[in-house]
Amino acid sequence: MVSIIFASLAPSIALLCFFYLKDKYNSEPLSMVVRSFIYGVLLVFPVIVLQYAFQEEGLLLSKFLQAFVSAALFEEFFKWFILFYIFYKNEQFDQHYDGIVYGVSISLGFATMENIFYLIVFGVDQAIFRALLPVSSHALFGVVMGYYLGKAAITESRAKSKLVVLSLFLPWLLHGIYDYILHVQQYWVYIMLPFMIFLWSIALRKVKLANTPYK
Template sequence: MIALIGAAIAPGIAILSYFYLRDSFEPEPISMVIRSFIFGVLLVIPIMVLQFIMQTEWNWRDGIVAEVIQSAVVEEFFKWMVIFFTAYKHVEFDEPYDGIVYAMAVSLGFATLENLFYLIINGTNVAFWRALLPVSSHALFAVWMGYYLGKAKFSNHRQKKRIFLWASILLPITLHALYNAIFLAIQNWLLVIIPFMVILWWQGMKKVQRAHDYSSKNLSSRPQ
């Protein structure tokens, strides 16, 4: 059981630690990061209940559209809501890169408990693929969400702020929907999911670097 728990939580903690330690300007209080992670963990149960209601009461069980709404829309929307109301408006969100840190914490909290439930049901033999695909994908969707939340937070233009806020929710939903569609609609999904994940990592790391650049400019422009 200890090995199973370790296999379930290790990928999320490792990825979160990597992105947290990349914040070389003003690292977020570890208590805030842990709090965001716990919020992500707590999201799993209400989301599972809502998805169960969709499947049983609303009869949304099969098809790409049902899967997209139940998974991509519901999960990314609730993660965005938690980040927006608990971190985005917080005083500690004081540089653009912070958006990525908090989005990553909430998303990986969610992915970690989801991963634990999956491994309890299916065993540790799928732990490697779970770390490589579902857990990593949640982290990469969070990069896009956090990147645009960071841009929105520090934009001085009302119209641009709105655009960035919409991008912070719509782009992760779109990427999550594409991720799910690959497994549902393509028989040889492995041939597509590998390049898809490579592109996600490539573009995600570019977003991370840009967020660092924005943070550097934001800090240098503050009055001394």
């Protein structure tokens, strides 16, 4: 069990440190980052219950609905809800990059708990695969979500509402595409590799932009 917990935590902590240390301005309080990570861990439980309930009722059984609703919508909405209603409205959330820090932290908390459950069932030998795909993809969805909420926090224009909507819509869309590739493509690995490169390029660009002084 110790090896499973370590194998689940290690990639999440590494990615969280990577994005946390990318902050060029005032770093967020570690207590707030840890708190957001714990919220992400706890989010796994209502999501699992919701997914199980729909499955038992025979709903959302098609590959498309499993990818875009059961996985992407349920998971990204709950993460977005916590990020928006608990951290976005906090006084500490006062810079563009703050959104990325908290978005990544919540997402990695979720990915860590999800990873523990997965490795308990399928074995710790799946840890490298999980680190390269599910864990890192959750972090990248969190970057996109946090980027747009962070931008909304520092803008006073009418675009604020649009940015808030994009902070949920784009991670949902990317997550749905990610899961759909896993579900239906026979040669999914050949599609997933360029898609993950695409996700990383988007995320690193968002990191750079969020660190650019707002004018």
